[in-house]
Every structure is written in structure tokens, then in C-alpha cells.
Amino acid sequence: MSATDKASLAFTEQHYFSSYDHFGIHEEMLKDTSRTLSYRSAMYKNRHLFKDKIVLDVGCGTGILSMFASKAGAKHVYAVDMSNIIGKAKEIVELNGFADKITLMQGKLEDITLPVEKVDIIVSEWMGYFLLYESMLDTVLYARDKYLVEGGLILPDKCSMHIAGIEDGEYKDEKINYWNDVYGFDYSPFIKVAMVEPLVDTVNKNSLITSSHEFFQFDINKVSKDDLTFSRTFKLHPTANEFCHAFIVWFDCDFPGSEKVSLKTGPMDHYTHWKQTVFYMDQVLNVKESDTIKGTISARPNSTNPREIDIEISWELVTTDKSRHQVGKYNYFMR
Numbered sequence: 635m636s637a638t639d640k641a642s643l644a645f646t647e648q649h650y651f652s653s654y655d656h657f658g659i660h661e662e663m664l665k666d667t668s669r670t671l672s673y674r675s676a677m678y679k680n681r682h683l684f685k686d687k688i689v690l691d692v693g694c695g696t697g698i699l700s701m702f703a704s705k706a707g708a709k710h711v712y713a714v715d716m717s718n719i720i721g722k723a724k725e726i727v728e729l730n731g732f733a734d735k736i737t738l739m740q741g742k743l744e745d746i747t748l749p750v751e752k753v754d755i756i757v758s759e760w761m762g763y764f765l766l767y768e769s770m771l772d773t774v775l776y777a778r779d780k781y782l783v784e785g786g787l788i789l790p791d792k793c794s795m796h797i798a799g800i801e802d803g804e805y806k807d808e809k810i811n812y813w814n815d816v817y818g819f820d821y822s823p824f825i826k827v828a829m830v831e832p833l834v835d836t837v838n839k840n841s842l843i844t845s846s847h848e849f850f851q852f853d854i855n856k857v858s859k860d861d862l863t864f865s866r867t868f869k870l871h872p873t874a875n876e877f878c879h880a881f882i883v884w885f886d887c888d889f890p891g892s893e894k895v896s897l898k899t900g901p902m903d904h905y906t907h908w909k910q911t912v913f914y915m916d917q918v919l920n921v922k923e924s925d926t927i928k929g930t931i932s933a934r935p936n937s938t939n940p941r942e943i944d945i946e947i948s949w950e951l952v953t954t955d956k957s958r959h960q961v962g963k964y965n966y967f968m969r
Contacts, residue, residue, distance in 0.1 A: 701726075869929075
């Protein structure tokens with residue numbers, strides 16, 4: 635990596651962490667009850683796993699997960715965050731009577747040294763849009779390899795990604811086709827700009843017109859950074875005679891314990907701030923219930939900024955009606 639690229643990456647890293655200085659982003663996450671209550675349930679329903687254990691909270695934010703862990707019975711929690719919000723977290727932890735149970739440390743985990751050699755449990759809300767965009771999973775894997783005792787727990791520990799097709803003609807017209815006629819002028823050069831960046835939005839479950847396909851899954855106890863660069867096939871079965879304008883992707887995360895808890899982010903589940911990720915195609919598929927959509931989805935970290943993701947989706951409409959057979963491929967960039 636050149637000196638220019640290193641400087642650019644350092645600036646991007648600083649921008650990423652400083653974005654978590656702001657109160658608003660933490661308000662949004664705390665008010666995401668699906669997110670927050672999933673973590674609380676996973677800890678409170680499995681208190682026997684936390685009793686007298688040493689816990690590491692990676693990216694602790696305002697400290698909510700650390701306090702859940704402490705109330706679940708943890709002997710001590712070490713909470714680490716790079717952003718300045720940790721100043722407020724210290725106030726909150728002290729105000730709620732956990733100052734002797736939770737030690738907060740500001741810094742990048744890779745650059746600091748914990749006061750203990752090993753921890754029994756790692757908790758982290760590391761997930762980003764499309765699960766992996768701007769996520770902290772790399773740091774969680776570092777924490778796992780450096781600090782987690784053999785046989786220790788990671789919350790959550792199992793993740794899966796899912797894809798489906800949707801009918802979304804009205805919104806596609808608003809987002810994409812709008813640029814063909816802007817107050818009587820041709821702004822079509824903006825179409826490619828609008829197309830390559832996936833849309834993060836809440837998709838109505840009634841927009842789903844295909845089955846879903848789980849195309850990628852991994853266990854955080856075992857996964858490596860290299861595993862997160864992937865190419866997977868998928869197969870979707872239309873559930874209606876409709877037009878398919880886009881693919882959507884969502885993720886689910888499962889927590890360890892005898893009392894199972896899952897955090898789900900699909901359009902058929904309760905709202906989360908991750909919403910769903912929408913990938914518009916540069917064509918419209920006229921699908922029938924007897925058809926099949928076969929495809930491949932590939933993702934890899936951007937070569938300049940690994941927090942960003944380059945994604946490629948290819949598809950084929952498999953049908954006995956040759957007049958409707960379509961193939962396509964598009965590259966998307968989550969920036």
C-alpha cells in the first residue's frame with residue numbers, strides 16, 4: 635500500500651470512529667428494540683454462562699451491553715471504544731452503580747493492552763449494513779485470537795445472509811429513471827451513480843415476490859478474515875407472476891446458550907436500524923411462478939478502504955418461455 639493510500643485509510647478510519655462521537659447514532663441504536671432486547675435476552679436468559687465470568691465488550695458505545703453483562707452476573711467487564719462517546723459511557727456506568735464492575739478504556743483494541751491476559755466472553759454489536767459494511771468484525775476476530783480463552787463464548791456467534799427478489803417499480807422510477815428527464819433535461823449520466831450504490835431502506839414484506847435463499851453463513855468462533863471475501867450461488871423461486879426490479883439482502887445473527895435468541899433483520903421481521911440492502915438491476919425481469927432466478931453474489935473488501943465493500947451480482951431468469959429468458963450482471967459499491 636502506498637503512502638497516499640495509507641494516509642487515506644487513516645483519514646477514513648478516523649472519520650469512521652468519530653462518527654460514533656455523536657449522540658444521534660447511539661440514540662438510534664438504543665431505540666432499536668429488536669437489536670437491544672436481543673442482546674439483553676441472550677444474556678439474561680443465559681445467566682449461568684455469565685456468572686463470575688470476565689467479559690470483553692468490543693465497541694462498547696454508551697455501555698449498554700456492558701451493563702447487561704454485569705447484571706447477568708459477570709465478575710468484571712472490560713469495555714473498549716475508540717470514539718469520544720466513551721466519556722458519556724463512563725458517566726452512565728458510574729451513575730448506574732457499575733463503576734466497580736466495568737472498566738472502560740478508550741482506544742483501538744488493536745493498539746491497547748487489556749489489564750487481563752484472557753477473557754471468558756466477548757460481546758459486541760459489530761454488524762453493519764449488508765452485515766459486513768463498515769463492520770467491526772475484524773476487531774472482534776482480533777479480540778478472539780488474542781484474548782478469548784479456549785472454549786470461550788462470543789455473542790453473537792452465528793451469522794447468515796439472505797437474498798430475495800422484490801417488485802419495486804415505483805421507487806425504482808423515483809430513484810433511477812428520474813434522471814432521464816430532470817425538468818426537461820437529460821441527466822442520464824447520474825443513472826450509473828445511482829445504480830452502483832445500493833440503497834439501505836426498509837422494504838415492505840408485501841414487495842417480496844420470490845422465495846429467499848441463505849447464501850452465506852459463518853461461525854465467528856472459526857471464521858477468518860479471508861473467509862469474508864466470498865462468492866456464492868443462489869436460487870430464487872417466484873411466488874407471483876410479477877416484475878422483479880431488485881434484489882434485497884438481509885442478515886440474521888444467533889446467540890449461544892441453552893435459551894436460544896436470534897436477531898433477525900429481514901422484511902418479514904421487526905424493524906431494525908440495519909433495514910435491508912436493495913440492489914436495483916439494470917433490467918426488469920418478467921417472472922412467472924414456474925420460473926427460477928439463478929445467480930451469484932460476490933463480495934470483497936475494497937482494496938483502498940477495507941471497511942467498504944465491492945459487490946457483484948449476476949443473474950439468469952430460467953424459463954421455458956425463451957422470449958422472457960434474461961441474463962445480467964452488475965457491480966455495486968458500498969461507500
